[in-house]
Amino acid sequence: xxxxxxxxxxxRDGHQSLAATRMNSSDMLPIAPILDxxxxxxxxxxxxxxxxxxxxFLKEWPFDRLxxxxxxxxxxxxxMLLRGQNIVGYTNYADDVVEAFxxxxxxxxxxxxxxxxxxNDPRNMExxxxxxxxxxxxxxxxxxxxxxxxxxxESFVKMGCELAEMGVDAVVIKDMAGLIPPYETHELVAALKxxxxxxxxxxxxxxxxxGASTYLSAIDAGVDACDVSIAPFxxxxxxxDCLRMLALxxxxxxxxxxxxxxxxxxxxxxxxxxxxxxxxxxHKNEVVDxxxxxxxxxxxxxxxxxxQLKEQGMSDKFEEVFAEIPxxxxxxxxxxxxxxxxxxxxxxxxxxxxxxxxxxxSPQAADIALGYYGRTAAPVDPEVQKLCAEKxxxxxxxxxxxDLIKPGxxxxxxxxxxxxxxxxxxxCVIYAMFPQEVEAYYKKPEPKAxxxxxxxxxxxxxxxxxxxxxxxxxxxxMNIVINGQSHSVQVERVN
Numbered sequence: 387x388x389x390x391x392x393x394x395x396x397x398r399d400g401h402q403s404l405a406a407t408r409m410n411s412s413d414m415l416p417i418a419p420i421l422d423x424x425x426x427x428x429x430x431x432x433x434x435x436x437x438x439x440x441x442x443f444l445k446e447w448p449f450d451r452l453x454x455x456x457x458x459x460x461x462x463x464x465x466m467l468l469r470g471q472n473i474v475g476y477t478n479y480a481d482d483v484v485e486a487f488x489x490x491x492x493x494x495x496x497x498x499x500x501x502x503x504x505x506n507d508p509r510n511m512e513x514x515x516x517x518x519x520x521x522x523x524x525x526x527x528x529x530x531x532x533x534x535x536x537x538x539x540e541s542f543v544k545m546g547c548e549l550a551e552m553g554v555d556a557v558v559i560k561d562m563a564g565l566i567p568p569y570e571t572h573e574l575v576a577a578l579k580x581x582x583x584x585x586x587x588x589x590x591x592x593x594x595x596x597g598a599s600t601y602l603s604a605i606d607a608g609v610d611a612c613d614v615s616i617a618p619f620x621x622x623x624x625x626x627d628c629l630r631m632l633a634l635x636x637x638x639x640x641x642x643x644x645x646x647x648x649x650x651x652x653x654x655x656x657x658x659x660x661x662x663x664x665x666x667x668x669h670k671n672e673v674v675d676x677x678x679x680x681x682x683x684x685x686x687x688x689x690x691x692x693x694q695l696k697e698q699g700m701s702d703k704f705e706e707v708f709a710e711i712p713x714x715x716x717x718x719x720x721x722x723x724x725x726x727x728x729x730x731x732x733x734x735x736x737x738x739x740x741x742x743x744x745x746x747x748s749p750q751a752a753d754i755a756l757g758y759y760g761r762t763a764a765p766v767d768p769e770v771q772k773l774c775a776e777k778x779x780x781x782x783x784x785x786x787x788x789d790l791i792k793p794g795x796x797x798x799x800x801x802x803x804x805x806x807x808x809x810x811x812x813x814c815v816i817y818a819m820f821p822q823e824v825e826a827y828y829k830k831p832e833p834k835a836x837x838x839x840x841x842x843x844x845x846x847x848x849x850x851x852x853x854x855x856x857x858x859x860x861x862x863x864m865n866i867v868i869n870g871q872s873h874s875v876q877v878e879r880v881n
Contacts, residue, residue: 389639389640390609391611391612392427392611392613393428393614394424394428394429394614396417404622404624407436408439411455414458418458422462423461424648427463428463429459430613432451433467434467435474437474441820445827453495456495463497464497464498466499466500467500467502468499468514470510471503474819476726478758478791479788480791482793488521492518493521499518501515501518502528504724504726504760505721505760507761508548509761509786510760511527511552512552513788515527515552524555525555526556527554528559529542529545529549529558532722533682534720534764535764543577554584555584555585557587559571560724561600562684563593563683564593564596565678566596568600576607576608579608586608588601590613590626591684592625592626593623593674594676598630602634605635612631614631616629616652617656621672623672632646682723684723687728691732700740703739711732713738713743714735717744717767719764721754721762726750730754734751752777753774755767756775756780757787759787798817
């Protein structure tokens with residue numbers, strides 16, 4: 387059996403999971419060329435939350451980062467996480483916007499699009515899969531692993547077969563909460579390998595301490611590739627560390643070959659970067675969190691939600707709120723907990739505890755119940771669906787949600803033009819998801835307040851004349867326009 391392949395996530399999910407997605411491009415660029423020589427089957431460099439966080443907090447234009455990283459690491463395929471019809475946003479977008487985003491990303495060097503849907507509805511993945519193939523890139527269809535009475539090995543294999551029929555280049559098991567046990571991993575990987583004719587990859591987190599053993603079981607079952615990161619941006623809520631996985635595979639015929647000196651070099655380069663992000667890191671994210679197994683939710687959601695409950699004055703309701711999460715999931719058709727559904731379910735659980743069950747329904751939870759996020763694994767509770775229909779004033783749907791969304795690129799181009807912003811596809815697709823952040827990115831700094839000046843030569847007499855002049859210290863000549871006419875005047879600072 388061939389050695390297993392490793393994908394490196396340190397430039398995307400590594401810092402997203404452990405440092406709130408705050409690693410900037412200048413930190414990545416010295417590391418990328420070394421990673422490019424190490425034999426990883428893919429470098430995850432983009433997608434997920436990096437586009438939002440990079441634009442919002444680091445003031446980096448997303449495609450500039452991709453261009454720079456592609457130039458720094460040109461040999462290894464670059465990979466991104468794409469939320470299907472949500473692109474990298476939090477709602478469904480028009481097909482032409484999805485197509486433009488994928489085509490533009492491929493033009494800038496993206497090679498592999500790992501495509502998932504937050505409710506595991508393959509219909510929401512069709513457009514991006516087709517667009518990736520059209521652009522000459524790889525489309526990897528992704529199954530979001532979750533646990534519920536309706537999620538079984540058989541149901542996941544059925545989804546894998548559906549994705550393979552769509553023409554994906556690989557099927558990926560995405561275990562975003564680090565919940566899949568080793569023996570179930572073996573069963574699922576073996577079943578997928580038996581039933582589909584494309585490679586099977588796996589992605590997990592070590593939040594609950596299962597990640598490394600999950601990978602060992604997957605490798606024994608014949609998985610083709612695993613996602614690993616590099617410490618200190620590894621383990622805990624991140625992916626298992628590459629060096630650790632190599633040690634665990636010592637003696638296995640499937641152990642891949644890596645230059646340990648280069649691995650250590652990268653690790654040493656990452657340490658000061660991790661230390662510099664201490665404002666965004668937490669010891670709780672670095673260690674095994676058994677609460678993840680208890681509540682069956684992603685580790686990032688656990689830590690973020692503790693903070694949110696505190697802000698709402700509900701810290702004492704933690705147990706009650708998290709006990710409500712499976713109640714909400716069941717009512718909404720046992721949806722997976724992955725962006726954005728994890729946030730939607732968490733908020734609704736909090737509302738149920740605070741106001742009474744289903745007394746206050748968030749618009750997003752209502753849209754899930756009404757089918758506007760896609761087809762759920764189990765039927766939505768009919769009473770909850772009825773309440774949501776009354777609240778939203780619209781009926782449930784069963785079609786693909788994007789079928790109801792009109793094309794958006796022309797309108798986006800028009801809006802950008804009206805605002806004096808670039809109107810190319812790059813700006814249109816980012817503006818579609820993050821309009822306020824794009825406008826803030828291009829907003830010029832406010833000019834510094836200057837000392838007031840007064841006109842020392844009288845202005846022409848006219849009714850309703852008002853003129854405001856600003857300038858630097860001292861006397862000087864300048865032109866001002868009053869009522870449409872230009873006048874030469876002398877100005878001086880008023881002390």
